Amino acid sequence: MLRYGTLPIDPPLILAPMAGVTDRDFRLIVRRIGGVGLVSMEFVSSKAILSGNAKTRELMRFSDAERPLAIQIYGSDIPTMAAAAAVVEEIGADVCDINMGCPANKVLKGCAGAALMGDLGLAERMIATVKRRLSIPLTVKFRLGLDDKRRNYLEMGRLCEANGVAAVAMHGRTAKQMFRGEADWSAIAQLKEVLSIPVIGNGDVRQPDDALKMMRSTGCDGVMIGRAATKNPWIFRQVAARLVGDEQAEPTLEDRRRLILGHFRLVAEREPTKFAMHKLRKFTGWYTHGLPHGRSLRQKINQLRDVESFLEAVESFFDEIMTEIAA
Ligand SMILES: Cc1cc2nc3c(=O)[nH]c(=O)nc-3n(C[C@H](O)[C@H](O)[C@H](O)COP(=O)(O)O)c2cc1C
Incomplete structure (x- = not known):
């Protein structure tokens, strides 16, 4: 060890x-x-x-x-x-x-x-x-x-x-x-x-x-x-x-959604709006890398000015891709 x-x-x-x-x-x-x-x-x-x-x-x-x-x-x-x-x-x-x-x-x-x-x-x-x-x-x-x-x-x-x-x-x-x-x-x-x-x-x-x-x-x-x-x-x-010889499944979309929103709420609670928004944009870029419509979410959040609408945008992004994938 x-x-x-x-x-x-x-x-x-x-x-x-x-x-x-x-x-x-x-x-x-x-x-x-x-x-x-x-x-x-x-x-x-x-x-x-x-x-x-x-x-x-x-x-x-x-x-x-x-x-x-x-x-x-x-x-x-x-x-x-x-x-x-x-x-x-x-x-x-x-x-x-x-x-x-x-x-x-x-x-x-x-x-x-x-x-x-x-x-x-x-x-x-x-x-x-x-x-x-x-x-x-x-x-x-x-x-x-x-x-x-x-x-x-x-x-x-x-x-x-x-x-x-x-x-x-x-x-x-x-x-x-x-x-x-x-x-x-x-x-x-x-x-x-x-x-x-x-x-x-x-x-x-x-x-x-x-x-x-x-x-x-x-x-x-x-x-x-x-x-x-x-x-x-x-x-x-x-x-x-x-x-240890196990194959771990890739994180599901639901895992990603929970992680992103959980992380962002932590940031929103602790940081003043300007820093929070900067951090949220940076992490959204990384976390949504390779996801369908990730780019359009990244463009959308660049226009947003407050944390609440940011979190809503991320939630509806996941709602949309999860519905799309389930369809
Ligand atoms: C944004 C960023 C910040 C970093 N800050 C530090 C740091 O504070 N101290 C340090 O030793 N290395 C720092 N590094 C280097 C990383 O610890 C690591 O050595 C490097 O990214 C190579 O590993 P990776 O290919 O797994 O990213 C930083 C790297 C990045 C991308």
Whole structure:
């Protein structure tokens, strides 16, 4: 069984951290559907944690129903990162994760995220110092390297292992690639070969079967799924069923309807109208991907200005396609 230290991650399937996506509502949705062993919060700035920023504190709230939960921090200043990690532990997260893979310019410029792969000395000092402040498991998420000429993921993995990191997750792309090209799963296999701590594979698991293929072809101990979960939050349950030899049926339209409306009510209750509408539009786009008339619903909701008419539009969309399919 996959363990981070003594913490079991069962099934060995992890919701990837995604800024603007893996907020409390989405994590709860994924948990309720089931099949996920660990959920990740989107990355949080270590500086913002220490400055006591109210928005950041709100972002960091979670409920017991989400456990086990990892909180990911980023930054370049070692004492700030260590103090932020201590806060992560204090508020009760199960795992503290360091982001060493974010390729966004804003983060790279501050020498955080993937920039740390360009300075392994700094990365190592940071890992060692953060580790000393924690009693919960520390994990690190990184990419192949800054670019093709600087693929240093094996060194990065080794230094994580040497400094007491409980597990590493690797997205099989370089920072320069952003999300272009294909994730290189053979690099995940290589990393697995050289490390004895658990290796979590990440990148381009689009369908449930891809997760099994990744495990078979790389030997990785767990699979982290990001974008596919936004279109299909059932993917964890589908993979988990396959891991024990069951075939899980695709979610029905009724399942989708219940999920979407349930999620949207959570958002509507918590968020001010402007943010709620923005979030609802984004998620409707993902959730209705590939459904008949999905595009016309997406066009329609762009005209709507209030949450109630939004929810009504989604309800009648499902009524219509369910009647059409039954006919
Ligand atoms: C919208 C979005 C936001 C993301 N935010 C984060 C983040 O906060 N921290 C992080 O480590 N990775 C972040 N990622 C990268 C994902 O965690 C993951 O590594 C990447 O999407 C590849 O996995 P996938 O092919 O399963 O999506 C983000 C990805 C997306 C699409």
